[in-house]
């Protein structure tokens with residue numbers, strides 16, 4: 052099973068992606084993580100990305116897709132969740148081509164629908180671990196107070212792009228570049244909309260129930276099994 056989690060910044064994609072990864076034992080490909088990893092490993096592409104980002108720009112689609120394909124090839128038999136990818140129509144089309152090239156199929160695109168006011172509120176409350184970048188919100192706070200679950204670090208900060216002015220720009224960018232993907236995925240019947248205004252648990256239950264059903268419906272071998280069996 053291969054799925055895309057899709058929605059505006061602050062919709063809860065990262066949190067839901069982690070929950071699905073644990074539940075279905077799928078591989079998670081998060082655009083932020085794969086770019087950071089490339090930079091950390093100082094590969095030729097990583098060095099290029101670091102230079103681009105230092106200028107406050109986003110790496111080109113070609114670079115992002117090249118790294119994405121490398122990761123996908125490694126985990127292709129496991130089933131993947133895409134978080135933060137695609138962001139543009141061009142990326143969506145190229146990702147379809149990459150899936151086809153690797154003999155994979157995209158099973159569902161799940162859109163987390165959350166209104167702008169709620170997004171701004173959520174992003175203003177979000178903090179990240181200074182050491183590893185793990186994200187926390189009032190609803191998903193560290194298990195031990197002020198200690199990062201992932202790396203045990205104790206230094207937290209806010210993402211500069213979560214500041215109100217930056218959030219406005221990100222939402223504009225999303226509405227302009229990413230929202231058109233809704234039509235694209237509606238046309239190829241992959242889109243499933245989930246009410247992202249609910250609690251983390253409720254949203255997770257909605258997605259898991261959707262995937263359970265879509266797995267039965269899309270299994271081409273004619274053998275009926277639920278997503279939980281994979």
Ligand SMILES: [Zn+2]
Pocket residue numbers: 180181182183184185199200201202203204
């Ligand atoms: Zn951490």
